[in-house]
Amino acid sequence: MTTFSVKTYNNINKIGLRELGNAFQIDGDHKDNPDAYIIRSENLHGTDFPENLKAIARAGAGTNNIPIDEATAKGIVVFNTPGANANAVKEAVIASTLMSARDYIAANEWVNGLTGDDVPKQVEAGKKQFAGSEITGKNFGVIGLGAIGGRIANDAYRLGMHVYGYDPYVSIETAWNISSHVRRVNDIKDIFRNCDYITIHVPLTDETKATFNREAFDLMGKDVTIINFARGELVDNDALFDAIETGVVKRYITDFGTEDLLNQENITVLPHVGGSTEEAELNCAIMAGQTIRRFMKTGEIINSVNFPNVKQDLTSPFRITLINSNVPNIVARISTRVSEAGINISNIINRSKGDHAYTLLDLDESDEAKVKALAAEFDSSDNIVKVRIIKKS
Known part of the structure; x- marks a missing residue:
């Protein structure tokens, strides 16, 4: 089973963190280079994001404490929890x-x-x-x-x-x-x-x-x-x-x-307590945990402030997720490269937001070596910011 590391800030409600499930290690050995952050009011402006960071979940609605443009440029998906408080x-x-x-x-x-x-x-x-x-x-x-x-x-x-x-x-x-x-x-x-x-x-x-x-x-x-x-x-x-x-x-x-x-x-x-009730903090933590779990395990995006919402059931052996520049013919080029690798596409969805886009590429291919080779090609391509491989569990 693939495991993921999560670093938390600001005392995220532990009951809410249970939503992550057993596949997630919270503030463990990899907290200096985690897969995801879950934060509340921590000011991330001026922070050097670790290379492995893929997502930031803000347990709250406002994201002014996060450098959104910098995160986007590095292919880091930023989530919030609208309505939880x-x-x-x-x-x-x-x-x-x-x-x-x-x-x-x-x-x-x-x-x-x-x-x-x-x-x-x-x-x-x-x-x-x-x-x-x-x-x-x-x-x-x-x-x-x-x-x-x-x-x-x-x-x-x-x-x-x-x-x-x-x-x-x-x-x-x-x-x-x-x-x-x-x-x-x-x-x-x-x-x-x-x-x-x-x-x-x-x-x-x-x-x-x-x-x-x-x-x-x-x-x-x-x-x-x-x-x-x-x-x-x-x-x-x-x-x-x-x-x-x-x-x-x-x-x-x-x-x-x-x-x-x-x-x-x-x-x-008042001392910034509008959303600070026990119930609201728990709701925000639960929603943040669910969002990170879904994104890390399936690649689906819900409630992101810098990337579009993208949902697609994973029924194929492997899924490749791509964060790419929003340029003409990018989907055609992705499809061509998959075809040249001798792999069949079972499903593909591409959504754009501003200068960037997000692609879910489901592959009818069980040979993990071929999938990794294809992902490596994407990773070295122009206009591709970040690549992930997700294996159907």
């Missing part, structure tokens, strides 16, 4: 919405500062400053209607809010799960113009960076609450400070602390 983040956002409306944190701090035998009287005399407001009937904007945003939109509606949703890239599968009562808008400006509460759930890209900028705040009314459990850089902090000073933003709640946000009036900073 979605319920945890959803609950954090709903809690933050209620916390903003009623200002429970400030109320608690005030009560804890009272002294004397007449504390109950002081409470009755001072409680009006924390009367707050109800969220029922308020307008709630969700930017990004993926696994997290879709759940938030549905629950906000159930709490009696008027929900606006914006996501030009929402998948069909996700769209089916979003309540018909969520008002879909085609222009993000409609979120800024209409909503009392706005939460954002999109990846950090050049396009989404500083989504909340001066132009966005200028479109808003007064006393808007901004909730950010996605990425800190989605908000321009200087523009935010001005919006708070002018009364446009009543409160900013974020899971991403920077020094300039700390100890600021009307800003609540």
